[in-house]
Amino acid sequence: MGARLKDGSVSFGPLALARLMPLHLAVNATGQIVNAGPTLQKLMNGQAALGRNIGDVLALRRPPGPLTMPVLLAQHDLALGVVLTSDPTVSFRALVVPTLDGGAFLNLSFGIGVAEAVRRHALTVEDFAATDLTVEMLYLVEAKTAVMDELRNLNRRLQGAKVAAEEQALTDQLTGLRNRRALDLQMKALIRLGATFGLMHIDLDFFKQVNDTLGHAAGDHVLRQVARVLTQETRATDMAARVGGDEFVVVFPNLSDTAQLMRIADRIIASVTEPIAFEGRDCRISASIGVTVSTLYDSPDADRMLSDADSALYDVKRDGRGKALLVGGPLIEGLVGR
Template identity: 50%
Template sequence: MKDKENFSYLLEKLCPMFVLLDAAGRIASAGPTLQKLRPEMEMVGRSFLDVFELLRPRSVATMQVIARSGAKLHLRFRDNPRTALKGVIVPLPDDEGAVINLSFGISILDAVRDYALTSADFSGTDLAIELLYLVEAKSAAMEASRTLNLRLQGAMIAAEEQAYTDTLTGLKNRRAMDHILARLINGVTPFSLMHLDLDYFKSVNDTLGHAAGDHVLQQVARITVEETRGDDTVARIGGDEFILIFNHLQDKEKLESIARRLIDRLEEPILFNGETCQISASIGIVLSTQFTCPEAPKLIHAADLALYSAKRKGRATYRFYNRNLTLPVANAESPGSQQRSG
């Protein structure tokens, strides 16, 4: 009796997932870690094959035959969770039974998670502990790497956003507009383009100062965004000039309605520190389909011609581009540089 107790004690310390079988294949003793997997189950006295489903070897009737063959076992619990296990079986002398040393194999990570196992549940020499430490270290390193990548990605997105944003108004800038135009043209997407220029803006700067001018530009940005759709583009391309790009919109009546609303709203007085800022807007409009092979410079040039025509008609109005529009000869080579007395 004393020898059996010493034997079980040694097995518990060296093989905490052991199963000791008697000659009939019943469980005489089970290791503490194995018992922890089924704390409500009384394993002792039960047939080993009633607790575990033997996956390999398959065609063996009794545990005694398996023990004598010295086979390696692949098995799993018959009840849920049906954790997969591996085992090595060693027969006891005189066919008195066998000892099976079980392990989780590649399922160890799932087992540790499912059963809340700790290092105390494994033998001190079990390489599973080193594996768990390595996995934990790898997970920590991967999480640190993921966090760093997210921070770098966020910084990159912020830098790109800053590079494509007008800092005063929050609108797209000239660089962003160039990219959007190129994408629409390359994608053969029909669109229309408005070139909006503020009238009398220079007088606001001259009489009330640049702070008032900045406030006016911010209000103009707000109004243009409110009068456009979510997939349209509003860009400030410099000074008091704005480009509006309308995706898949070629209907002249709708474009006229948008232009009229913009002009009406921008004619309303804008207050700044108790002072009234009075501006208006002139708009030139071009459709991408007015050109057989539309190119960004051609479209902007055409919108600029239409804008200059609106300026000559008395400002606070809009004009569509047509092929008969021209700039004065002195400025014909560079319409974008035409001085407009804001």
């Protein structure tokens, strides 16, 4: 593995050469490769270098063309730009030294493409000479990569936290439905886009009695069950929101068929009227609903529509509860749960 000194010259065995110059090539006078460094052989993805012609392994980078012995010998003592023929993305600077037998010795080094070569061929510090400054560059690249990965991870976590916070800001924490802020944003967006939509304002009947007789835990349970009913009776594209203690609003994008909306309202009333069990007791409520659609307005306005649906709802309550009323239309009888 050591070096031999003789007549002012130094000779190295294959192991010493591999350690000192892992990217070297030695060719004989006919251009046949007689020795190759381990890193160069690794870059060739298992293809044998020994015995092949130099022009089959390396090519000139600029101007592109074949690498021949006359070109090599004409360029001795100069840095020659070459690329791997098997992977032209890997480029080198080659220092060419003629040998006494008419051949040549090439010591290769990476240029600015070292990072790409390391990535594509999974090179490590073991593939470079210990004194090669590329090793220092690799440490910097690895450090930069680690920092960039951590920054990307941090950015993803921050983005996830932002999305979660925004979602929480638009969600009613008790029922999991949307809240008043989300409702306002949805209605403004639909009006801005000129989309048609239906609107229901729902108020629970006899909810105060549940709270007064069975306690607030029972009331919270009832609200969650109502939220479940609203989710089941509406489409995935609809928005159900809790906007007050026992008040809910449902928005139905692209639905202006009043008959269909009234059928949905009847189903909601029927489901809500079913007794809700809580700790061995039945909670009995019903629902009063005011309904309107954007097509009833020349210029839909969110506040006006909500106010109209709210007025219709309280007309229902004065008329006996447990019904749905379409603004501008007849009183539609629903299932009454009094």
